[in-house]
Amino acid sequence: MHRSPFHGFSVEFAEHREYSPGDDLRYVDWKVFGKTDKFYVKRFEQETNLSCMILVDASASMGFKSHQAALSKWEYAQCAAAALAYIVLAQQDRVGLGVFAEQYRVFARPEASGGQWQQIVQLLEKESPTGTTAIGAILHEAAERLRRRGVIVIVGDFLVDLNQLERGLKYVRYANHEAIVFHILDDQEISFDLQQPVLLRGLEVASRVAVDPRLLRHAYRRCVEEYLRNIQKICHGLKVDYVRATTQQKLDHVLREYLAFRRKIKNM
Template structure:
């Protein structure tokens, strides 16, 4: 589907989007730029919509044998169809104070970026008539919106997202444990957070979600400044989420800081892989449609592989 809107990557970079007011407008711009018929359901099943042929193997259901092909070629091929699913997507959005950080060269705060990503995903899911729910959290679950596939459901999702002013500290482990209790129906759980918590606690929470048979995907979102510590002059870092202020010379601690961050990220990533959790690191400088496309493409390939 092609729209009249300029959907080049440039137009979807965070600087451009930041000029747009309203989450809905931003999400629509992202989705419109992104969707051009490329989207497909990650699930295949018994549907009317033909997907592809596959060579017959003993044990396959003969109902799906393509007799026409057999008549022409004397070879057995099975028809495969796109699955019509009743997907439930749970969006878990971190609205703790740390998400409000916006680096000196960033157009959006992490929360703004996360809101855009969440809104876009919600839009995409709803467009496919799948159900999408939302939970915002900091040290506890703050707001929840029950899953629904109703198109009008988007407004309430965006409203919750927009009204989620960042505050309090993160306590991901507890929140995930709590939510895993609430999300009884199996679905896709999409977590958008900086995960600034103890890695052990984070991974423990994620394991709870996996334990509930959810398909969990983590979009860890960081500001580029949080990765690089790009400051040149001695700086007093005012701690968010109630942390103490720290005065330091960024020059002298940069390498140590980066090592710590890398270690943390590696730990999270390793934990995710071990628990078959789809993990992706995003930074707020990345164009949103590119980030979204890369995420969904990797999801698609992962889903196919899993089949």
């Protein structure tokens, strides 16, 4: 066992950190304020009171898999969700699962029971990517269903209206939850390095279009770069952790890097 990268309020005092809007005023250290004229909050080691909700996008676009990739985005998301759930449970904390597209197909509340990980894996295995995504309503509902302050992890490709995503994340933060965006893409979606004319078929819309990638590649990459900048800007502005991975990256490496980063930030 090691110190959790997630912190909460329990009986064992750990250290101070600067006050942030939304923090519980009961934990402001007024003695420190009297000495420094700055607000600091007492931070405690997280023991058993963390609630983590992992939401996984199962819309049709998550089924995409290029020829170079070993896994589809959905398969990678299944592995990521299962791994994150295992990590949280190993810390004796609660974890739940939501699988969604237009609405929730699965919503298992956070638990810390011995069979919770097996249940989460089984629920993930039963689902497959279909339909479209209503990300704003999904996040709004999750924030309301999670009764106690917790961490909401959203795993998906986020090929959505970013205004909806922003509204959903705002509500999550307004409800005093922490949010983590785990963004999964296929390398082909970023590089668009196809060399021959192709027929592109929509996964979430009934449309087909014949294109020559060589003529579109520059404009396409420019649009993707703008999209990635915008989603990162939204997350940064709302103090939401943003993690991007492609299906060609090793999942253990992605998670190890992120958890090390999170632990470092939380202990600053």
